[in-house]
Amino acid sequence: MSPAISFFLASISIAAAVVLPRQDITLAVSPVCATLGGAPGDINVGLPPLSSFSTIVTFGDSYTDGGVHDGSALGAPVLDQPNPFAGGRYTNGPVWAEYLANVAGATLKDYAMRGAVVATGQWPSLTGTKSSDLLTQANTFISQAGPRPAADSTLYVLFFGIEDYVLSHDNGDSDLSNPAGNIAFTILRLASSPVFGKNFLIIDNHGRGTETTAGANFKAEVFQSLASLRDYGLNVGFVDLSTVWDGVLGSSPGYQAFGYTSTSACLASTTTTDGSCADPDHAFYWFPGAPTTATHKIISDYIQAVWKKCQGYSF
Template identity: 55%
Template sequence: MHSTVAFLLTSLTLSTTAIVLPRDDVRLAVNPACGDYSSSSVKDVRGSLPDLKTFSTIVTFGDSYTDGGKHDGSPLGPAAINAPNPSAGGRHTNGPVWAEYLAQAHGATLKDYASTGAVVDVNQWPERSFPTSNDFLTQANNFISQRNLTDPDSTLYVVFFGIGDYVESLGKELPNSNFYIIIVLDVDHISSPDHNNSSLSLQTQHILYTINRLASSPIFGKNFLFIDNHGRGTETPAGLSFKSQIFKGMDSIQQLGLNTGFVDLSTMWDGVLSANSPGFKAFGYTSVEPCLVSSESTEGSCEDPEHAFYWFPGAPTTVTHKLISDYVQAVWDQC
């Protein structure tokens, strides 16, 4: 009888142990779509950018995907959740953002100016009340006014911006401020923008004009990376047109003597969200549904955010941010 009980207890113990074994970590299940600026379609391009280990400083501009909680280039606070607040140290996620992972991987100092809700130029959308008055123009002005005399050769500038402007141009309501696109057009016509025109074309000039400022005195920036994720798993003819124009503009900017690269995150987003191969399970995700129902509270959180794609609607979990960093590094390694 005693041996039978012992056997049953042992069996239960082994069974319980098997149930609680940890899942595999989330990982990249796609490779970059490498190419160069002569490609007929948009590709991931490292371009003329030097090795990532070259950069001792990474300066980032953007909105919630890149917002580390400080907005002024100062050291970021701990990426900790204080429930019921779902934002880890002011971040729009449950841990570090992708730029933190990228900087940490290469021992670089991160100077983050991104702010949740930012668009390229808030003055172009006077009918909208954005969550913040901070935009790309202001972020760049803040950086320049600080007289950040970083070494141009060892500083990487990253711009991850603007799908909010694209959505606004269509006259659609922006459900939240987690959207980005990098818009680059004809570098032969860089000029100070006219605020009376609210077209997307004008917003692209704002982008170019601001990059031109960052490449001029007193900053003299040399290295610029553009990241595009405007559709986040969906595409429209207008979106594809913008991405194609950006891609061509990157080539023109490089021809001006700057080092540029282009990262298209649609490969990753399509890979996760597609009903076909590879699909979210290949990445190690258990769900593509947001872990939280809103950005207001941790109440009702999913049980396993370490294997969730989105933290709350439209905002990636920190494990997804880690994959964004991994994808950027893969572009450097493979393209």
């Protein structure tokens, strides 16, 4: 074999071991706009443009946890390997709320905490644990001293249901009516003294591509509560991420349409980055069930699409 041919074949072998540039991850599905009082779906009733918000306050679980849980500034979203948590986040970079706040030009005040449910009292298995819940997160925000963010320019986001769904499934598909009711109750608390919030967004992804009767009923009850909240003069929105998850994990359009190379998790363990996949920028999950920062960007993109496409859908 000639030296030229040997060099050519060696070059091919080296190239095969290198991750070649791929397309960016892009949103490949569109919102499914709903009607207030109808079946659950994406909706924006009265919420002003994202650019009008100077503050975004978030409550949630690991999907929203920015590594700081008291509304203060988040740490840098960078990995310090082999630690797999980017600045304390349950992912390899910024979470969706950071992307959204950046687009809006808003300050992010994050109270979310990994493993949080809506109300720990619903689940006996959490008794005596340090598990967080929505009720506690809201109490932390409400009880803080200092000036309140202006009501007209503050968006409150509640992203719950994933951990409750898991516990419900583990307990024979137990009913989730109480968590659904507590989400509406918390919004009314935040709309009352001393906060007087006006703008509220609920995000749902309880089943992450799966469903049970209890889960479907939970989403329906939360969505139906929006009509009553609207009667109080509140501006409300609902983002149903099942459209994204079904689009990626199913065949229509499928993960490749988004630019993903796999739906598998990049890391098998939550303890180390050792054994990481070759191309986390094109992986759907970082840990099993936990999005990569690329997917968090897609969540933000989907929220923005709902904002634009599903405005003013009411009775």
